[in-house]
Amino acid sequence: MVKGAGGKAQAGEFAPWAIVVVAVVGWLVFGGxxxxGTLGAALTGSGWNPPPFVLSTFTTLFTEGTAPLWPGASSAGVVAGIGVVFGGVVALGVLAVRLVLRYASREKGLAGSKEMxxxxxxxxxxxxxxxxPSLKGREHLHPDETGNLLGDLDPKGPELRSSYEDVELDLMAPRAxxxxxxxxxxxxxxxxxxxxTSNKSDVYAVTRAAREEAGRVWTFDPQGIAHTPREMWWDILSDCHTIEGARRLAGHFVASVNDDQSKKDFWISAAQNTLTSLFLAAARGGGSVLDLLGWLADPxxxxxxxxxxxxxxxxxxxxxQGTVRGAVETRDGIYETARQCVACLLDPEIVKWVTPDPALPQFKPHEHVLAKDTLYLLSKDGGGSAAGVIAGLADATMRAGVIAAERMGGRxxxxxxxxxxxxxxxCRISDLPDLYSHFGSRGINVVTLLQSYRQGSRVxxxxxxxxxxxxATIKLLGAGLDDADFVEKVSxxxxxxxxxxxxxxxxxxxxxxxxxxxLDPVLPADxxxxxxxxxxxxxxxxxxxxxxxLRPWYKEPDAGAISAAAKAETAxxxxxxxxxxxxSAAAPVESASRWQRDAVSLRKP
Known part of the structure; x- marks a missing residue:
């Protein structure tokens, strides 16, 4: 009973407003x-002769038609004018409703266009x-000259870009x-x-043709991700003439087999020290990677x-020498761990990409960073991957960018x-978190793409x-993040x-x-x-x-030409x-014998 009485009271409270609404709607219909009708009559040649704006006009229209109200005017013209006015009103109403619904559906508490x-x-x-500095004095700039496109602010824009001093971390599930x-x-x-860097050829296939128009394309593909012929080589020992450079390269190989950099055991640390010494000896002594493999094979x-x-x-x-003269069990354990770290270099198909080849051009990081060239670093996941080599070349290139920035005045x-x-x-660069902010201040825009926060924690x-x-000054969190603890923290x-x-x-x-x-969360975890x-x-x-x-490339105006080039490259x-x-199927014996020949000649005579 109480509930019913309360409902009647509420209905009574809204009754005056209902009367006002009916009156306003009636007035709008009559005005339309x-x-x-007057507009239709005027447009059909009868002039602007509006009837009296009284309620009897409305009654006359429904009982006697349009002739008494707009003498001499075409009935069809009058009706058409009324239809146009109401059609316009309906269109404006639909647009207003859509805007209201869009505003209502927008997540409250998130940043809007003013804040961005x-x-x-x-x-x-x-x-x-x-x-x-090169942009100063120019009145008109191409949008891509001003920053890196992130996407459009939901729901209606504008487009948002990060600046050239921002560094970015993106977490998204596969296919997101x-x-x-x-x-x-x-x-x-x-x-x-x-x-x-990538473990697939999709980005390479889509972008290669466009990047060839900008500059030279270097493809480092030692494991045949895109099955590109070898048209370059990189001297893996070029930065190992200093202890720092040798230690960094050794660290990349160690990181490729060690999932958590915060949990280095004795063998991993000792192996990194040994590899540092061997890389340094090879570089300073004029040796090669093959010499290093020979030294590892014979402590x-x-x-x-x-x-x-x-x-x-x-x-x-x-x-x-202290490591070599130590207890045999300890020495062998250290050397075996070091051998496992650089196991990918036992593959001749990988080694030839990082050893001098007079017949092919040499990739030089310090020249690359000053041009508009593109370097694709492709490697497989899992066992046998060239991740250590990829990380070494990526690190060398970015550090070359830092040196070039310092010579250009800082950026x-x-x-x-x-x-x-x-x-x-x-691309497991062990100290990437420490270098991130430094890269941003040097004009090196680093974008790190991970599938989840936990994946990064494992590395x-x-x-x-x-x-x-x-x-990271810019963080993008996309679809499919299933780590409950992390998503709750983001909320x-x-x-x-x-x-x-x-x-x-x-x-x-x-x-x-x-x-x-x-208080409710703006965006709950779910x-x-x-x-x-x-x-x-x-x-x-x-x-x-x-x-x-996000703004996928295939929805951009130039997607047709890019898609055609991508299809050709994929083919x-x-x-x-x-x-x-x-x-490989036709000559398995020849392949095996070639590997054996390369293995026998690990050391130079």
Missing amino acids: VWFG AAMAPAGIAARARELR GKSTGIAVPRVLRAQGAVLL ADRTPVDLLRDVEMVAMAEQL LDPPMTAVLDEAANV WGEAGMDALWSA KLVGNQDVKTASWSRSKDGTSRSYSYR KIRALPKGTALLLATGVRPALIR AITERAARAWAG
Whole structure:
């Protein structure tokens, strides 16, 4: 009974408003008929002669037709005018409803266009002029000259870009748009040198033709991901003339077999020290990778110790000799661990990419970063991958960019783009979290793509991944993030909002309405996990989180030409793969004998 009485009270409270609404609607309908009929009569040649704006006019229209109200006017013209007016009103009403629904469906508590003004076209163009001296004085800039395209602010824009001092970390599940919405657009729109790592040929196939128009394309494909013929070589020992360079290269090989950099045991650390000494000896003594493999195979070989003494690296020579003269079990354990770290170099197909070849051009990182060339680094996942080599070349190229930036006054112009796709699998740079912010200040735009936060933690450890997360000034979180703890933390970062709730109460004095407020998450964990494909949550330094829509390359105006080039490149890859498989099946004995010959000649005579 109380509930029914409360309902009647509520209905009575809204009754005056219902009367007002009916009156307004009636007035609008009458006004539309009056104006539309007069407009139709005027347009059909009868002049502007409106009937009286009284209720009897409406009655006359329905009882006697249009002739008494608009004498001499065509009835069809009058009706058409009324239809046009009401059609326009309906169209405007539909548009208004759509705008209201769009606003209502927008997630409250997220950043809007005003808050993202610094990343919008005008703001990012002003920032680009500050960071790039070459743009000063130019009135009109191409959008790609001003920053890196992130996507469009949901729901209606504008487009948002990161600046050339931002470094980015993107977390998305497979098939969530990492390649089509991030990697490919970054490579295609890059203004300077480009570095891309990947374990697939899809980004390579889509972007190669366009990047050939910008500059030279270098493809480092030792494991036949794209089945490209070898047309380059890189001196893997070029940066090993210093202890720092040798240690960094050794660290890349160790990281390729060690999942958590924060958990290095004795054997891993000792193996890295030994590899550092051997890389240094090979580089300073004029040796090669094949010499290093020979020294690893025979720990009793004193050649690396003598080479280090000859170049006055006495401390390193003593340390290596101490390892060699230690207990046999310990020495063999250290050397076996080191052999496992560089096991990929036992493959002749990989070694020939990193040893001098006078018949082919040499890739030189310090020249690459000053041009508009593109370097594709392709490697497989899992056992036998060339991840250590890929990480070494990627690191050498980015460090060359740092040196070039210092010589240019502190920042590369145009900036260099480094897209580290599948970074946790094929490009494990152990100190990447520490280098992240440094790269941004040098005009090196690094984009690290991972499938999840936990994947990064397995490579860099919890502390390292936390450092990488903190150092990234731009973070994109896409669809399919299933780590409950991580998604819950992101929900807390997005924040809470006040939710208004109405409640009704009835007393002897009548019915009253009151409101209460509660704090609810702006984006609960389940909504973050269920982000639609093609959208991403943008976390940028200094502003509230925003929801953006990615811009896949195939939806851009020039997608037709890019798609045609991609199909042609994919067909070429397929043809090369078929020839490679046919050749390997036809001559398995020859392949085995060639491997044996290369293994026998590990050391130079």
